[in-house]
Amino acid sequence: MMESEIPDFLLAAPEIFVLTMVCVILIVDLFLPDRLRVWTYILTQITLIATAGIILVASGEDVAYTFNGMFVGDPMADVLKIAVCLSVAVMLAYSRSYASFRGIYRGEFFVLSLFATLGMMVMISANHFLVLYLGLELMSLSLYAMVALQRDSGTSTEAAMKYFVLGALASGMLLYGMSMIYGATGSLEVTQVAQRIADGDAIPTILIFGLVFVVAGIGFKLGAVPFHMWVPDVYHGAPTAVTLLIGTAPKLASFAFIMRMLVEALGVQQLMVEWQQMLVILAVGSLALGNVTAIAQTNLKRMLAYSTISHMGFLLLGILSGTIEGFGAAMFYSIVYVVMGLGTFGMILLLSRDGFEAENLEDFKGLNQRNPWYAFIMLLLMFSMAGIPPTVGFWAKLFVLQAALSAGYIWLVVTAVLFSLVGAFYYLRLVKIMYFDAPTDMHAIEPYADVRALMSVNGLAIIGLGLAPGALLAICQRAIQLSL
Numbered sequence: 001m002m003e004s005e006i007p008d009f010l011l012a013a014p015e016i017f018v019l020t021m022v023c024v025i026l027i028v029d030l031f032l033p034d035r036l037r038v039w040t041y042i043l044t045q046i047t048l049i050a051t052a053g054i055i056l057v058a059s060g061e062d063v064a065y066t067f068n069g070m071f072v073g074d075p076m077a078d079v080l081k082i083a084v085c086l087s088v089a090v091m092l093a094y095s096r097s098y099a100s101f102r103g104i105y106r107g108e109f110f111v112l113s114l115f116a117t118l119g120m121m122v123m124i125s126a127n128h129f130l131v132l133y134l135g136l137e138l139m140s141l142s143l144y145a146m147v148a149l150q151r152d153s154g155t156s157t158e159a160a161m162k163y164f165v166l167g168a169l170a171s172g173m174l175l176y177g178m179s180m181i182y183g184a185t186g187s188l189e190v191t192q193v194a195q196r197i198a199d200g201d202a203i204p205t206i207l208i209f210g211l212v213f214v215v216a217g218i219g220f221k222l223g224a225v226p227f228h229m230w231v232p233d234v235y236h237g238a239p240t241a242v243t244l245l246i247g248t249a250p251k252l253a254s255f256a257f258i259m260r261m262l263v264e265a266l267g268v269q270q271l272m273v274e275w276q277q278m279l280v281i282l283a284v285g286s287l288a289l290g291n292v293t294a295i296a297q298t299n300l301k302r303m304l305a306y307s308t309i310s311h312m313g314f315l316l317l318g319i320l321s322g323t324i325e326g327f328g329a330a331m332f333y334s335i336v337y338v339v340m341g342l343g344t345f346g347m348i349l350l351l352s353r354d355g356f357e358a359e360n361l362e363d364f365k366g367l368n369q370r371n372p373w374y375a376f377i378m379l380l381l382m383f384s385m386a387g388i389p390p391t392v393g394f395w396a397k398l399f400v401l402q403a404a405l406s407a408g409y410i411w412l413v414v415t416a417v418l419f420s421l422v423g424a425f426y427y428l429r430l431v432k433i434m435y436f437d438a439p440t441d442m443h444a445i446e447p448y449a450d451v452r453a454l455m456s457v458n459g460l461a462i463i464g465l466g467l468a469p470g471a472l473l474a475i476c477q478r479a480i481q482l483s484l
Helices: 009-030 038-058 075-101 107-124 129-147 154-185 190-198 204-222 230-237 240-246 249-265 269-294 300-320 324-351 372-386 392-406 410-436 449-467 470-483
Strands: 064-066 071-073
Touching (some): 009 071, 009 107, 038 107, 075 107, 075 240, 075 249, 075 470, 107 129, 107 240, 107 249, 129 240, 129 249, 154 230, 204 249, 204 269, 240 324, 269 300, 269 410, 300 324, 300 410, 372 392, 372 410, 372 449, 392 410, 392 449
C-alpha cells in the first residue's frame, strides 16, 4: 500500500491563487452594477499579473514533484506559465472596447478567461495523464462557453457548436489513447510510463495503438491537418476578443501537452521513431494546406486561421527533430507566435467599433493614410508572420528549420521553405492594401491609452526580439534542458 504524503502546496501556489481569485471575482461581480464593471476587469488583471509575479519569484532550476507525483514544477513550466498569464492579460486589455460594444463585457467573460488560464497552467505542470486531461478540459470547456457568449449572434452560436462537437471528439480520442497506454504500461504517471517502456515492460502492439489515438487528439487540439476543420469556422465565428484568446495562449499549453505526453512519457527511442513519422505527416499537411488555402481568403480572421494551421506545421518541425535544441526552438516558436498573434488580432480589435467588425482585408485599405504608426506595426507583424528578417518571425522559422535539418529531415526543410514562400504572398498582400490602396473608411482610431501603449510595445517587441533573439532562445533552451 502506497503511503500518502503531505503535498507541497507551495509548488501549486500560482494555481491555488488563480482559483481563489476566480471565486472572489465571481462574488464581487455579482454585486457590481454595469457602470462599475471596470472593477471586475481590474481584479482580473491584478490576478494575472500577480500570478506571473508569484511564478517568477518561486522559479528555480530544480525539478520538483508533488501531489504523489501528479504535479511537476520545472523551469519549462515556469516560463510557459508566465507567458500564458501575460498573454491573457494583454488579450483582456485589447478586448475592453470591443467587449463593451458587443455586450460581452460581463463577469463571465473575465471569469471564463481565468478558468481557461487555470486549465492551461494545470496542463503545463501535469505529470499524470488524468491531470493533463483535467487541465485540457477545464481550458476547453471555458473556451466553448466564451465562443457562445454573444448569444444574439448566429455565427457565434454555430462556431461554438462546431468547436464543442469536434473538441469532444478530440478529447474522446485522447482518452481512448491514454487508456490504451495505461493498458500497455499499467501506469498513468508520465515518469513511470517512460520507465516501464524503457524497461521493456509494456505491450508494444497496444502501446502503438494508443499512441496513434493520442497523436490524433493532439492534432485536433493544435489544429493540424487533417484535424484542422474546426479552426477557420471557430476563428471566424467567435467574437474577435475570444478568437484572440483561442489563437494565442492555448498554443503554449498545447506545446506543454506535447512535451509531457510525447517527449517525456513516450519519448523512449524505439517509440520516438513511431510518433516522429506521424508528426511528419501532420507537419507537411499543415504547411501545404494552411499556406495554399490562406491565399483564397478575403476575411482576415479566416486567413489568420489558415495561417495558424501553417504555423503549427512549423512548430511540429521543431518537435519531430527529437533533440533538446529542436524542443527549445519549438518552445521559442510558440512564444513568438503568441506575441505575433496578440498584435495581429489586437489590431483587428483596435480598428473595430460599435456596429463595425474590421475583419475583412478591405477594412485595412489605406491604413497608412489613417494612422501611419498602426500601419507600421501591422507591417512589422505581417513581415514577422512571413518570416522576413530582421523580424523575430524569421529567427523562429530559422531555428526550427535548423533543428529539423540537424535531425536529417532535408526534404522536409526544403518543403517548409517552399510553402513559406507561398505564405509570404498573402501577408504581403495585406501590406500592399494598407500602403497602396485608397482608404474606404476614414473613421478615427481612438483606443484607450493603455491599449495604445501595449500595441506599440507589441509591435516594437517584434523588431526588438528580431534584432536580439539570443536571450529568449537561451531561456527556452535552458528551460528544456533542465526540465527533461
